[in-house]
Amino acid sequence: MPLVPDRIWSDDDWDRIQAGYRARDMDEKWNVFAEEDVVYLHRSWTGFGVYAATFGAAEGGGRRITEAVAEGDRERHRPVDDEYDCVMLEIVLSAIVLGEPAQEARERLVALTRRAAGGANVPAGVLQHSAVGLRSEPVRPQPERP
Secondary structure (H helix, E strand, O other), rough: OOOOOOOOOOOHHHHHHHHHHHOOOOOEEEEEEEEEEEEEEOOOOOOEEEEEEEEEEOOOOOEEEEEEOOOOOOOOOOOOOOOHHHHHHHHHHHHHHHOOOOOHHHHHHHHHHHOOOOOOOOOHHHHHHHHOOOOOOOOOOOOOOO
């Protein structure tokens, strides 16, 4: 992936990301697991691997994605563009695994999807649910950032 999220995840976030996430019902679309520094994101229904992100230490603490790959088979994954893959990777880690609202990333996802569909006026909730799905546990409040 030529673009990866520029976010730095805290050490606590990294611990939770490494613990992964398993879909519990049909409205959840992602399973996430880690092996050492690589985090794998698979679609829950098909089991297809869509993303693999390698994390490394960030200067000043925490972890950041140093490189990532996206499934290239168009039968298994139909990305809009590189920016879409970058945003999806961030949303799945932030909203699904960590349970954050990830509102800014969600808004970017909707804008990218609408742009690719020629400005189609599909409700934002429908676009988000079709790509991201739900999370079984409630979303945790996101701390304010300075």
